[in-house]
Amino acid sequence: MNASPRIPQTPGTPLRVALIGYGLAGSVFHAPLVSATEGLVLDTVVTSDPGRQAQARAAHPGVRVAATADALWERAGDAEDPLGLVVIASPNKTHVPLATAALTAGIPVVVDKPLAATAAEARELAALAERTGTFLSVFQNRRWDNDFLTVRRLLADGELGEIQRFESRYERWRPQLKGGWRESGAPEEIGGLLYDLGSHVVDQALVLFGPAVRVYAETDVRRPGAEADDDTFIALTHANGVRSHLYVSATAAQLGPRFRVLGSRAGYVKYGLDPQEAALREGLRPGGPDGAAWGEEPEHLWGRVGSGESPLTGGGDPVPTVPGDYPAYYAAVAEALRTGGPAPVTAHEAADCLAVLEAARTSSHEGSVVTL
Numbered sequence: 324m325n326a327s328p329r330i331p332q333t334p335g336t337p338l339r340v341a342l343i344g345y346g347l348a349g350s351v352f353h354a355p356l357v358s359a360t361e362g363l364v365l366d367t368v369v370t371s372d373p374g375r376q377a378q379a380r381a382a383h384p385g386v387r388v389a390a391t392a393d394a395l396w397e398r399a400g401d402a403e404d405p406l407g408l409v410v411i412a413s414p415n416k417t418h419v420p421l422a423t424a425a426l427t428a429g430i431p432v433v434v435d436k437p438l439a440a441t442a443a444e445a446r447e448l449a450a451l452a453e454r455t456g457t458f459l460s461v462f463q464n465r466r467w468d469n470d471f472l473t474v475r476r477l478l479a480d481g482e483l484g485e486i487q488r489f490e491s492r493y494e495r496w497r498p499q500l501k502g503g504w505r506e507s508g509a510p511e512e513i514g515g516l517l518y519d520l521g522s523h524v525v526d527q528a529l530v531l532f533g534p535a536v537r538v539y540a541e542t543d544v545r546r547p548g549a550e551a552d553d554d555t556f557i558a559l560t561h562a563n564g565v566r567s568h569l570y571v572s573a574t575a576a577q578l579g580p581r582f583r584v585l586g587s588r589a590g591y592v593k594y595g596l597d598p599q600e601a602a603l604r605e606g607l608r609p610g611g612p613d614g615a616a617w618g619e620e621p622e623h624l625w626g627r628v629g630s631g632e633s634p635l636t637g638g639g640d641p642v643p644t645v646p647g648d649y650p651a652y653y654a655a656v657a658e659a660l661r662t663g664g665p666a667p668v669t670a671h672e673a674a675d676c677l678a679v680l681e682a683a684r685t686s687s688h689e690g691s692v693v694t695l
């Protein structure tokens with residue numbers, strides 16, 4: 324587990340946070356969540372794009388804006404202008420060099436997923452964090468999705484019996500390309516759905532059922548003009564015998580259930596996505612006027628637990644969905660920085676996830692089952 328030395332601070336003074344990158348991840352997820360976390364304050368946004376600089380200033384009055392990250396490393400150890408945390412939400416190919424710079428400077432760092440292109444790179448970053456005694460965590464917000472938290476509760480309560488198969492789908496209908504590095508086929512960009520949405524579904528499966536021992540995958544490029552995978556299936560066999568079937572797609576004309584968990588006693592089926600991303604995109608904020616209802620969803624969206632009949636024909640009983648809680652991630656980061664406790668998501672866990680993604684890519688290219 325990644326632990327951090329306590330960050331010296333005046334009691335009651337929040338830690339200053341610098342955010343590198345102000346695209347989707349930075350503006351929709353990290354900046355609002357950091358700003359809503361007690362003990363943290365968004366101090367600096369790093370982006371070279373003038374439009375995004377203006378957007379950051381408008382959304383976060385008083386925030387400092389920088390064109391490059393170079394000035395951040397110079398603030399390491401500056402008692403008059405301290406920097407308590409760097410959040411890296413820039414394109415995937417920049418994650419390793421920026422995280423290396425932050426750790427070398429001794430500045431605690433959060434990196435958006437995927438931490439790196441390979442498990443080996445992730446483990447090198449973990450080792451660097453340990454050598455320098457510097458906090459390192461990976462942002463895997465979907466561990467705090469409402470449906471995932473509900474599945475964890477059902478498993479803990481034993482309501483489903485012995486789990487036999489776990490099905491997870493993160494599907495979209497986006498027949499037209501949007502462009503940008505996420506859809507690039509250049510290996511250095513680390514684009515495509517396998518490393519994007521695949522990072523989420525694989526991480527969730529490993530959290531629920533432990534390490535995978537075999538991996539099989541099919542990655543396809545479906546849309547005209549597309550370069551990177553946009554329709555991918557991953558099958559995992561876990562060491563405990565559970566099988567995970569994971570789907571990520573931008574070309575799903577009909578969306579399947581987000582989760583279908585099949586046990587020896589009953590199954591759980593849940594449709595629809597956690598509401599927190601949509602709320603953040605709409606400008607709603609945790610702790611705001613609607614904060615008391617943050618992450619909650621209406622009863623008609625609840626999943627069902629039952630056996631012998633489809634939930635779409637009335638089978639099973641509705642199960643209240645546990646409210647989603649993205650704010651819990653940065654609350655745990657702030658607590659770890661104050662107390663020297665463990666990171667909520669470690670680099671070693673990210674490396675385990677990347678090992679599965681690498682095996683999935685190999686499996687797809689070779690048409691084989693890869694043993695880990």
